[in-house]
Amino acid sequence: MPKNRLEETIFTIMMVLVMVYAMICYNIAIATGGFENFIFLAALGELPIMAAVAFVVDTFIVGPIAKKNAFRLFNPKETNPIFLVLGISVFSVLFMCPIMSFVATVLFKGGFTANTVSSWIQTTAMNFPMAFFWQLMVAGPVVRWLFSKLPFAKAQEA
Numbered sequence: 001m002p003k004n005r006l007e008e009t010i011f012t013i014m015m016v017l018v019m020v021y022a023m024i025c026y027n028i029a030i031a032t033g034g035f036e037n038f039i040f041l042a043a044l045g046e047l048p049i050m051a052a053v054a055f056v057v058d059t060f061i062v063g064p065i066a067k068k069n070a071f072r073l074f075n076p077k078e079t080n081p082i083f084l085v086l087g088i089s090v091f092s093v094l095f096m097c098p099i100m101s102f103v104a105t106v107l108f109k110g111g112f113t114a115n116t117v118s119s120w121i122q123t124t125a126m127n128f129p130m131a132f133f134w135q136l137m138v139a140g141p142v143v144r145w146l147f148s149k150l151p152f153a154k155a156q157e158a
Helices: 005-032 038-073 081-108 116-148 151-157
Strands: none
Touching: 005 038, 005 081, 005 116, 038 081, 081 116
16 A cells, blocks of 8 residues: 555546546446447547546545545554545545536536436436446556555565
8 A cells, every 4th residue: 555645646547547547447338328449449538638637636635535534534553554545445446426416417518407316316326336346346446456556565565
């Protein structure tokens, strides 16, 4: 796990890219009626803006809130680290999903209209199960494993 601000930034960039790309693919698949190969390329068009927004939101808003709430539930000195990781992950999804769903609703579903709120609620409801399970079962474990293979992470183990 990250030990300083630089490592935290690298870890956040990695997590944002994996989560945002998957969620964009998922939302394009919903919008087009199913998952097809073109979606992998189409998602790259939305990735820069959505990843930038997610990075800023996670770094300055959701990350600190998620950690604060997880540390309120689990004492870092007495708790198995996996519970801290899961707590932070769950709180991250809990806050990131509605925020990012709102951004996607405004940017990709017609801007601010009379139906923005209802569209946002529907988008959040559709995204939450995917975001939750993707974070806990795929993105979180894969990114933590990849992060542990980076040179500075290996140097800390020694």
